[in-house]
Amino acid sequence: MAKKPVTKPRKIAVQERSRATVGSLIEATARILVKEGFDKASTNRVAEVAGVSIGSLYQYFPSKEALVAAVIERHQQQIMQMVRSELAQVRAQPLDQAIRRFVAVAVAAHRLDPQLHRVLAEQIPRVGRLEKLETFSRENFSLFRAYLETARDELAVDDLELASFVCVTTIEALTHNAVLHHGKVLTGDRMDALIDEGARLVTGYLKG
Template identity: 75%
Template sequence: MTRRPLTKPRKIAAQERSRATVDALVEATARILVEEGFDKTSTNRIAEVAGVSIGSLYQYFPGKEALVVAVADRHRQEIMQVIRGELEEVRAQPVKQAIRTLVATAVRAHRVDPRLHRVIAEQIPQVGELEDLEVFSRENYTLFRAYLESRRDELRVDDLELASFICVTSIEALTHNAVLHYPELFSDEAMEALIDEGACLVTGFLISR
């Protein structure tokens, strides 16, 4: 029976010097993943790039899989920082403007280190603890569902739970697949077209008759 890799840190860095060591290890892991891929990422290589002894690495992480999970967690937090503030603005916006804001926010979130995003999404399914890199978490889905409820009179749809699922899934799939397979859409000019057309798609579903 194949043993599952350990994906939890051995301990949490509490002191400033320890946190700097962990940050260097996570940053080195991210760099190697992007430049060399998951298969060539090893604890020895990570320690070398980070300028940290292999003993110090194992003091905090049991193996490269735990470091990869730490990279994914950090990347997810960076994405969330992009969208938290902007989602609050949606509450007061009319439907067309709100949907465009949501699509634009998803696009900007996927522009956070897109090369790393692709590596995490495509190259490392063997790390079992990794969750999907979704921009719209359950919390944000709930906020969107509440927004639709507040605008119910403007919508053509009746089942807001289903409508929320369709809208959030469509926006997520559109932007996630763009960063994975069509990176050219993230140039400044193409990005505006992507936002406009994506917003038209979702808005048409919600309010067109």
């Protein structure tokens, strides 16, 4: 049976200089993943690109999988910061506006460094670091579920847990595939059309 790769860092950087070193290693890993691919992202290559000694790298990361896991975590934190900020006002909006905003934010989130997003989408199963992805999905679900609670009077659905699952999964699948596999639909007016159509699909389901 294949040994599960170690994806947790050896230690957390506390001092400013240590945080800078870790940041350089994570950034170097991201650049290599985009330009050269997962197989080329050896610890030696990462240390070289980051300008950090291999010994310093191993103080914080036991493997390339741990480095990739750190890139995944950073990318998802950046996405969630944007999502939380963008959706802060949604609770006060009527359903049609709010759902369009949810779809628009999902598109924007997936377009945040799309090349890296594509690589990470392909590499997460290989790295085996799925718990962060699950946490990310749960937070999206919670944000959507909280909005539906405020919009009950506009809804034709009764089971908000199920409705949230259906809607979040639909929005995620639509935007994920558009960004990763159908980039042409995200150019010019077609992106607005995609957001409009996605919002119409979800709103139609919720209103019945």
